[in-house]
Amino acid sequence: MSEFRDWYQSVPFFTRYWLTLTIGLSLLGRFGLLNYYHLVLDFYAIVNNFQIWRPLTALFFYPISPGSGFHFLINCYFLYNYSQRLEMGMFAGKPADYFYMLLFNWACCVFVGLLVGLPILMDPMVLSVLYVWCQLNKDVIVSFWFGTRFKAMYLPWVLLAFNLIISGGGVMELLGILIGHLSFFLLFKYPQEFGGPALLTPPAFLKQIFPDTRYVGGFGTAPQARVPARPGGTVFGGHNWGRGQALGGN
Template sequence: MSEFRDWYNSVPFFTRYWLTFTIILSIIGRFGIISYYYFVLDYYPFIHQFQIWRPITALFFYPIGPSTGFHFLINCYFLYNYSQRLETGMFAGKPADYFYMLLFNWACCVLIGLVVGLPILMDPMVLSVLYVWCQLNKDVIVSFWFGTRFKAMYLPWVLLAFNLVISGGGVMELLGILIGHLAFFLLFKYPQEFGGPALLTPPIFLKQIFPDTRYMGGFGTAPQARVPTRPGGNVFGGHNWGRGQTLGGN
């Protein structure tokens, strides 16, 4: 039991509680302790009956059943693996920045869910975080089923194709990719390559609640800003899904 406690406490803060609430609410819904209907995102009770908890529970709850149990476990694996890598990598020492990105991705999932009638938000939310990590680690080699290996930048699209072929789905994955791409663009591409303002900078009160630390991680690097050129000048410039390996010492 102490080994489990040590492992649990070693998981980064936001990843730990995201995974914990996901497992707890999904189990509660699975055994009918509380009707799962109260956990899903439904426009009418949310707007007209003021059931304001639904956008939050829709993020953590996933309907576990004989046909969805394996998919739930895979989602938990991706959540744990890639959220942890981001939190201890690119966002190491900057908990408010990571939390603000999660809030942005979640808000996008909620808005899209209300518009298109999406009751469960786990799939697009997990894929959006995975997509950001993959963009920050494009050249990391990841492994998929049957020993296939490819660069991390292709992993979200492989998952999209895989679910499209196996289950006839793919919509959730596509939404997650779009949300993740928007977050990555606003966090890195827009301010660094296009010279725009940092639109996803957390407000001061979040920095006060989750102050920066001095710890610096080693997973992922931010895209390099474009270097302005002078006239006439030059610029030099079991399965283990998604378990990354770097080539060439990345």
């Protein structure tokens, strides 16, 4: 138990609680302790019944069943792996900035979910965070199923194609890619390459709640204005499902 506690405490703050709420709420729904209908995104229930918790529960809840359990575990893996890398890497020492990016992605997921009638937000939210990491680590080589290896910039599209072939889905992955691209553009591309304002700078009150620290991480670097990206990156070691090593790494 102490090993689990040590591991749990080592997970960065926002990733820890995002993963905890996702697993906890999904298990409560799986065992019938919470009603599925009251957890999903529903415009009528929000507006007419004032059930304002639904945009949050639709993010953390995932309907676990014999047919969806494996997909849920993969989503949890991606959530833990890539959210942790961003929080301890590009956003290391800047918790308010990472939280504000998560809030923006979540708000986009809620807006699109209400627009297209999407009741569960886990897939697009996780894919949006994964997409941002992949854009910050374009030249990192990742390993996927059957020994396939490719640059991280292609991973979101491989996941989209994989789900399209295996389950006939792909819509939620595409939405996650679009939201992640918008977030990445506003965070890095627009202010650095086009000279625009930093539109996703967190407000002062968030900086007071989550003040910057002196910690510096090393998982990915922000793109530089009008400077071609050079191959290379952090070495993570080899395993499946999108964790990889830098191009040319040892």
